[in-house]
Amino acid sequence: MNEYLPYDTVLTGGTVYDGSGGLGVVRNVGISDGIVRAITTEPLAVGPSTDVIDATGQWVMPGFVDVHTHYDAEVLVGPGLTESVRHGVTTVLLGNCSLSTLYSTPVDIADLFSRVEALPREHVLKAVDAHKTWTNPNEYIDALERLPLGPNIAALVGHSDLRAHVMGLDRATDHSQKPTREEFSAMADALTTALDAGLLGMSTMTNPWDKLDGDRYRSRSLPSSYARWKEFRALHKILRRRGRLLQSIPNLNTKYDMIFFLGSATGLGRTPLKISLLAAADAKASPWIHHIFGPLAQLVNGPGRGQFRWQHLPTTFDVYSDGIDLVVFEEFGSGRAALHLREELGRNDLLSDEAYRRWFRADFEKKFSSRVWHRDFADAQITECPDASVVGKNIAEVAAERGIHVVDAFLDLVVEHGRKLRWHTTIANHRRKQMDKLITRPGVTVGFSDAGAHLRNMAFYNFGIRLLHRVHGARGDRRPFMSVENAVYKLSGELAEFYGVDAGHLRVGDRADVVVIDPAGLDDEVLAYREETMPEFGGLSRMVNRNDQAVTATLIAGRIVYREGEFAPWFGVSERAGSFLRAGTTTAPHPRERV
Known part of the structure; x- marks a missing residue:
């Protein structure tokens, strides 16, 4: 007898894409205890308490993975992260662009995040100051998992966070200052401790345009941009040895450090360093530049035997x-x-x-x-x-x-x-032909949504829906630029595999992080913007996306958290759906009481 019958949740008649790039097949999906237990053509056992989603004519796929967010402060006060979840995102990555809340003081964190990510400093400071009880990475993870998390969370440790913590924010942003031998050792220890706890790697930033907020060191560049090659090499060595990832933005003034990052990703005579670099785009400022991203990635990953990926926003950059x-x-x-x-x-x-x-x-x-x-x-x-x-x-x-x-x-x-x-x-990304080519280049992955940042400037919370909208609209073309199954892979399995995180697949035995998409809802509404107030940040009005006809349901760890435009009443308020995902580790669903 099957101990999981009847199922907690059954999705019937949908076209299932498993996140591997394989063709979609019409199947029924059975979920119990947060795990996918069956994907079959056979009818599945339904009981009086089974949640049934009729997915006939719709697409059933793994929840999207958003590898570039700045939710580090928002997750503390709005842990549901509803603007992403309502668009099918079930896993988000914190700690990008050298910024994290792991080690530094609340005041330093507010100065690091606010200006560069266009976040209200007073609310960042208030959120971190009220919730930062942790003093080490394991305590940080525990603190997150005590929150009623919406999506699953994975994280990088920020290089600027490391530098500010070890050197102090003043010395860390002073060109005349170098880390002492003891400070080098302390940064290495702090990075190693974060990796031991399960963080996916480190993020850095060498672009000097991004500035500190606050009154103490206002308008200095972020700390990681002051690091010298010796420091980078020492930290990269740790990442390389552990098989973990580096995410970075190069110096857009000089650009020569891009060669350093490309070289660091190669595997000639050594273990390659996984590197994710911003950003592959068809920029109006440089209408020729889109030609270089594919060849550079192919050079590093082919003859260079590397592990290098560009991040690309798969929509017009408005x-x-x-x-x-x-x-x-x-x-x-x-x-x-x-x-x-x-x-x-x-x-x-x-x-x-x-x-x-x-x-x-x-x-x-x-x-x-x-x-x-x-x-x-x-x-x-x-x-x-x-x-x-x-x-x-x-x-x-x-x-x-x-x-x-x-x-x-x-x-x-x-x-x-x-x-x-x-x-x-x-x-950028204003020309459809060039944008279609970019997303299909080997070594170009989906990223750079910047979810949770630039609240008054842009909204790409629905980046996955926008890509599916383009793909669906091109199906009638004689030569569509991408298949649905490949788009699903790029939004889920490809990212999970490169970043080394337990997400992005829909297979028997997987944690059931699932999104149901109605292709009939993939209309031009997905390109529109609206504004909604943000109670977590003092009622600030921020730009959002609203295309509720596209996403029928989002499931996290088998629980229906969002369905037909409405969130479950407990979601992000009283119960936890998501978990912290540690590098290279299978994560079981958060247990809940069975009714």
């Missing part, structure tokens, strides 16, 4: 800005000077100064400076403004009407309206 509060202005000196000033009156005095404006115009018009933003105000449409006459126009049109330089028009609007001036531009 961003919004309230006034001048957008990270792209960190790219050049005059922009950084404006963002250095938090108080609006002082900032307006600066923006009104003619000498400053000449500086801004010179920076803006430099032809050969490093950039992510293409700096074209004709491609900056005003979406909200107290002056209704400019809404719907781009900033270049406003400049033409006023008979002034486009930079002056922009700065005038910011001085006049501050953060009430809201505008939109597209940074």
Whole structure:
């Protein structure tokens, strides 16, 4: 007799994609005790307490894995992470871009995270200060698992977190200071302790554009950008020896450290270092650059015998800005000077100064400076403004009407309206053909959603749904760029396998992290943005996605946590669904009482 009959949950008649890249097959899925117990064409035993989902005509697949989030503070005060879960994400990775909450003090953590990730500093500080009871990685994991977690959590330890913890934030962000021998040893020990606890690896950042918040060391770059090659090599050696991962963003000014990272990933005469690097994109600022990502990855992973992956956001990279509060202005000196000033009156005095404006115009018009933003105000449409006459126009049109330089028009609007001036531009992935090619390149994986960060600037919580929308829409093409089964693999199994985490598959014996997708709901609504208040951060209005017709249900550890636009009443509030996923370890579902 089967001890699991009747099943806790049964999904009937759906096309099952198992996350391996194999063809979808119509099957029934039976789940008990949070584990997939049957995938079969046979009818499954249903009892009075069995939850039944009729998935006829729909796709049943592993929950999506989001490997690039900045939920590190939000998870402490909103552990359901509902904006991701409602879009089929069942596993999220914390600790990206050199930032984690593992070791540093709450004040240092707030200064590290807030400006670079466009998070309200006071709320980051409040969240971490109220919840940080841990002093080591094992205590950190225990603290997370005492929360009513929504999705499963995996994590990296941040290099900037390590440096600030060991050297102090002041010395860690001072070019004249080098770690002492004892500090080198302490960083190595802290990294090793994190890996022993089950963290997947380390994240770092060498791009100097990303700055500290707060009043103490405001506008200094993140600590990891001050590290020298000796420090990188020592930490990489530990990761390489343990078979763990490095996630990084290269220096976008000099770019030569990209060669260092590519070389570090090779396996010629040694164990390769797993590296995930940002970001493969078809950037408007560099319309040729999309050609290089595939060949570089093939060179490292082929002749170089490496383990290298690019992260790619599989949708158009749209961003919004309230006034001048957008990270792209960190790219050049005059922009950084404006963002250095938090108080609006002082900032307006600066923006009104003619000498400053000449500086801004010179920076803006430099032809050969490093950039992510293409700096074209004709491609900056005003979406909200107290002056209704400019809404719907781009900033270049406003400049033409006023008979002034486009930079002056922009700065005038910011001085006049501050953060009430809201505008939109597209940074990258604006050409469908190039975007379709990028996602199919070997060595290019899905990532860079930045979920939980840039709350007023962008929303890619539904990155998986957006990729499936494109794939579904292309099925009628003579040569569709990708099959559904391969898209599912890229959103689940491929990421889980590379990162070494127990997720991303739908097989008998697996933990039942599942999403049910209705292809009829993959319409243009998936591309739309809305705003919702965020009680966890003082009622802040943030950009979100709402395409509830696409996701029929999300299951985490076998429990239906989201179904037809509604969350279970206990989800993220009183009961835990997800677990902390340790590197290379199979994780059983969190036990719950059977009714």
